[in-house]
Amino acid sequence: MNRREAAAEVGVHLRTAQDWDNGIRYKGNIREYPDGRRVDYTTGVTMYIDVAVQPLLTRLEAALDPRFLTLVEREHIADLRREGHSLREIGRRLGRAGSTIKREIDSYAVKGQYQAHRAHREWTRSRARPKNSKLALPGPLREFVTGKLALQWSPEQICHALVIEFPDDEAMRVSAETIYQAIYIQARGGLRREVAEALRTGRTRRKPHRAPDRRTSRFLDEMIMISQRPPEVEDRAVPGHWEGDLIVGTGSASAIVTLVERTTRYVLLGHLPGGHTAEEVRDVLIPLIGSLPQYLRGSLTWDQGCEMAGHKQFTVATNVPVYFCDPHSPWQRGSNENSNGLLRQYFPKGTDLLAHSATDLELVAQRLNGRPRKTLGWKTPAERLRDLLTTV
Incomplete structure (x- = not known):
């Protein structure tokens, strides 16, 4: 059975079963790791047990690099040796070099007799090489x-x-x-x-970081990552694909939704007078995208901010898929980041954005869309969008 079923059968939490599989043992509020760490979760103190006094059983069962012989392999060596096989034959059967088998027997055989468990215990003890930290002594x-x-x-x-x-x-x-x-x-x-x-963070213990493929999903609804975005979005050949973000005011008490079309760099701004929760952002995005012609509703690319927790409802209401950037990768929404920098001329950092009305935002968007852009051949976003609308 799988781990979840086994944990339910034994009557323990799934996390506890996973810890057992990884060699972690519990003593009250202390967790002991195979590498010798002891973490007290009531005080946050992490200590290392001297490997010389660390329980031998824990070291015997520790997961090792494949280049090291395992206890099972040592048992095979002992069995094949008793059957009279040569060192090279034993090595071929185990997928090891004959010289490896010879060194193993020469090192751990006693009076010509090789015993697997004795050899494994001796080898495990020989691996313990305690070393003091460079910063342990004054100097x-x-x-x-x-x-x-x-x-x-x-x-x-x-x-x-x-x-x-x-x-x-x-x-x-x-x-x-x-x-x-x-x-x-x-x-x-x-x-x-x-x-x-x-340290800048002032932490007294380390904050664990999971590998990207092992991170818990940020939202209940599964995200569609930017790697799954169609190729035509990347080369900006097809209009109608947007990048979005929030401009946040002082104390994160106010915000503005910013949308930028990737081909024309046309900017749309959404008013958030009451806050920027997931529901409020969703309710602003739906009419903002809904005001566009159907052929300009291709996709929306956003970062993994919690304000997009309602992305599924947004997609159902507008039929516009949302693609999420990788963590800490603002360049994946480069047009939006650039436009947000331009918008800071009108909405400086540290100001209260609640002072601006929806009419103010519309005026700012018009001014920004009326600026000529080098990347557009010194045309304005408004001109590029007008040309697009007249040719379609």
């Missing part, structure tokens, strides 16, 4: 790092500054990751007391 390197952290330098800035200021001193080298570990992980460097003022 010029730690003083330099501590001094720069006090000046709110980032770990990456510090590690590059070391190379510039001490070009010939290899002892004055530390990676950004080592600095982060010294700050975040207790007993890995003693920099914990500086954490409050050391």
